[in-house]
Amino acid sequence: MIKFEVQHYTLCDGWINTWHVNDELEYFETFEDAVIALDSFLADEQEEFEAGNIESPYERDEFRIMEVV
Numbered sequence: 001m002i003k004f005e006v007q008h009y010t011l012c013d014g015w016i017n018t019w020h021v022n023d024e025l026e027y028f029e030t031f032e033d034a035v036i037a038l039d040s041f042l043a044d045e046q047e048e049f050e051a052g053n054i055e056s057p058y059e060r061d062e063f064r065i066m067e068v069v
Helices: 031-050
Strands: 003-010 014-017 063-068
Touching: 003 031, 031 063
Parallel strands: none
Antiparallel strands: 003 014, 003 063
């Protein structure tokens, strides 16, 4: 079954899936679901940055969505 994951670029490991739900890696049924999750995460990051709760938000180019089997 084909699924999608959001991958984050890390200096040590390159592109990896770092998204977890209840200590398990998170996968999405569709590409669109993964985009919605990433967009929501980035919007939350921006809100926290603007509220002064984090020093800098993640950038979209730090992430990619990949198809996995």
